[in-house]
Amino acid sequence: MGPSGALRDAAVHIKDGEIAAVESYERLSAALPQVQVVGDGTGIVLPGLVNTHTHLSEAFLAGLGSDLPLFTWGQEIITPAGRHLTREMAREGSVLKVAELIRSGVTCINDMFVHGNPDSYASLGVAEGLALTGMRGVVSFGAEDAVGGLCDTEGLGVSRILDEQEALFEIASSNALVGFRYGIGTLLGQSDELLAAGAALCHDRDWGIHTHLAEVNEELLEARERWGHRTIDHAESLGILSSRLLAAHVIWVTESDIELLAERSVSVAHNPVANMILGSGVCPVTQLQAAGLAVGIGTDGAASNDSQNMLEAVKATSLLQKVHHTNPAILPAQKTLEMATIDGARALGLEHEIGSLELGKRADVVLAGGTAELATIHDPYQQIVYCTSPRSISDVWIDGHQVLRACELVAIDEDKQIDRCRPLAESLTRDAGLQQRGWSWLSTT
Ligand SMILES: [Zn+2]
Numbered sequence: 001m002g003p004s005g006a007l008r009d010a011a012v013h014i015k016d017g018e019i020a021a022v023e024s025y026e027r028l029s030a031a032l033p034q035v036q037v038v039g040d041g042t043g044i045v046l047p048g049l050v051n052t053h054t055h056l057s058e059a060f061l062a063g064l065g066s067d068l069p070l071f072t073w074g075q076e077i078i079t080p081a082g083r084h085l086t087r088e089m090a091r092e093g094s095v096l097k098v099a100e101l102i103r104s105g106v107t108c109i110n111d112m113f114v115h116g117n118p119d120s121y122a123s124l125g126v127a128e129g130l131a132l133t134g135m136r137g138v139v140s141f142g143a144e145d146a147v148g149g150l151c152d153t154e155g156l157g158v159s160r161i162l163d164e165q166e167a168l169f170e171i172a173s174s175n176a177l178v179g180f181r182y183g184i185g186t187l188l189g190q191s192d193e194l195l196a197a198g199a200a201l202c203h204d205r206d207w208g209i210h211t212h213l214a215e216v217n218e219e220l221l222e223a224r225e226r227w228g229h230r231t232i233d234h235a236e237s238l239g240i241l242s243s244r245l246l247a248a249h250v251i252w253v254t255e256s257d258i259e260l261l262a263e264r265s266v267s268v269a270h271n272p273v274a275n276m277i278l279g280s281g282v283c284p285v286t287q288l289q290a291a292g293l294a295v296g297i298g299t300d301g302a303a304s305n306d307s308q309n310m311l312e313a314v315k316a317t318s319l320l321q322k323v324h325h326t327n328p329a330i331l332p333a334q335k336t337l338e339m340a341t342i343d344g345a346r347a348l349g350l351e352h353e354i355g356s357l358e359l360g361k362r363a364d365v366v367l368a369g370g371t372a373e374l375a376t377i378h379d380p381y382q383q384i385v386y387c388t389s390p391r392s393i394s395d396v397w398i399d400g401h402q403v404l405r406a407c408e409l410v411a412i413d414e415d416k417q418i419d420r421c422r423p424l425a426e427s428l429t430r431d432a433g434l435q436q437r438g439w440s441w442l443s444t445t
Contacts, residue, residue: 001047001342001356006380011037012045014363017400022357038395043369044380046337047356048107048396049310050344053210053248053269053298056126057085057113059093060425061303064439070216070278077439078303082115084431087125089424094129096421099412100308101299102135103390107364107398109137110246110269110298110348112210113168114185116143116156121164127171130178134401134411136364138179138348140210141168144189158194162201169207177399179348181246184211187231188222199238208244208349211235214257215249216280232257241266246347248298250288251281258284262291267347270339272316273307274300282324285317285339286331296344297336311388314340318385333385367395 004022011028013021013035021028029037039045058078065077090113101109109130113123123141130137143161165182172180182202184190190198202209213231214220223231232253235241241264248269250261261268270283288295299305299313314336321331345355354364368374368384371392377383396404403410429440 001338002358009041010045011039012357012363012365014365014397014400017363019357019359019361019363019365022359039367039369042377043367043374043394044377044384045357046105046366046368046380046384047341048354048364048366048398049105049314049340050108050110050296050348050350050355051101051106051299051310051313052110052246052296052344052347053271053300054097054101054109054111054308055114055301055303056094056097056109056111056129057090057115057122058301058303059097060089060421060428061301062306064303064429064434066277066304066306069218070280071218073278073304077434078114080432081428081434083117084428085115085117085122087120087122087128089428090122090125091128091132092125092417092421092424094126095132095412096417097302097308098129098133098135099409099414099417101310102133102396102404102409102412103393104308104310104312105366105368105390105393105396106310107136107366107396108345108348108350108354109135110140110181110210111137112140112142112183112185112248114142114144114183114301116145116161118156121167123164123168124171127168127175127178131175132411134177134398134403136177136354136362136398138181138210139168139172140181140183141165142183142185142211143194144185145194146189146191158191158197161194162197165198165201179350180207181210182207182243184209184240186212186215186219187234187240188219188226195238199240199243202243203239208246209240210246211240211248213247213250214252216278217252220252232260236260236264244349248300249275249280249283251275251283253284255287258287258291258293261288262293267294267296269296269298269347270317271298271300271305271313272320273313274304276316276320277306278304282320285321286325289335294343294346295339296347297340309390310340311390311393314385333379333381336385337381363397363400365397366393368392370394
């Protein structure tokens, strides 16, 4: 994914958390005879995948109301669950989902916490979960305080929401692997007071912003009703587009919108699986790329994907564009893999640290192979994008630390984590009334 392109019979030397060399295995092994070698020469070494949009805190909500339209789903499932989602649930759920993400080759996550629990700064649990697992990431709190918002946290109040933003920024700042963005769940979900206060705060603190933007057509219609113009126009009027904005989805846009987003250096997180599950529409990926925008790939949350399998999102990115344009060449496998690595890093402003296997970058590295699906390698790009499933991901390093070794998670005890999470999911769905309303098969009785 760097300027050298793909190398055959090569190896990556990891030292002190950094990529110390990328070159011929023969030369490297001769020069470094004492260094441990992982891999047998038949696999593919690639940069860790960058998941540019997810909601780890939705860990316990997979499978709930997935066939509902976006706004109904938000009000029926996400809003009631969010009010009862504690910091402990956010932390333990994040660890659970990080296990799933590591197994699909992810080494960096851009997360947005979209709930609002009046009794707890629950968003901080996500940063704690990342720290427990050694995962690299960026955290945000996408609070919403408008009546009828997608993740309605009405009643928290503007100052309480901004306090939690500060607290999340503080905890993120204590971990070298974790960054922070100011979250706006959706523009429509925020009161005008919170939107203005947040935009001013981001300007003062030089905080980048993460939001969902132009995801469904209803969003444009409701925005027109409320402000007399669409959400992109409203974001522009508040200076949000100019605040290092990473926007998730960006489906319902015109050519002039795309020009404006490019002028403002907005980045995009494309979430094909969630877009298809929710029937949201097709992101104009290639038009955004042609205009110069960095477009990364995201799984989106466990409540709207519902999987956290990044490899599935990578494959779906390519397939959705091919079928939409009835053109198999519209988005080649190499470009798709760039989106999942270096373009994702660029979307997060981390392209100088991660996203490619280049000398001096942090060692976020994945080794795939050893399975029937990757038994013969003819083209590594096509076979990662179209043939690879999590069972082919054998080893993963984040910042030089091995987090998956020979298909075994190093820092996470998956069985124990499942045991820890089941009762939390049961109490969440019970307290939120989701069991009683027939949404969940979980039951405490
Ligand atoms: Zn989302």
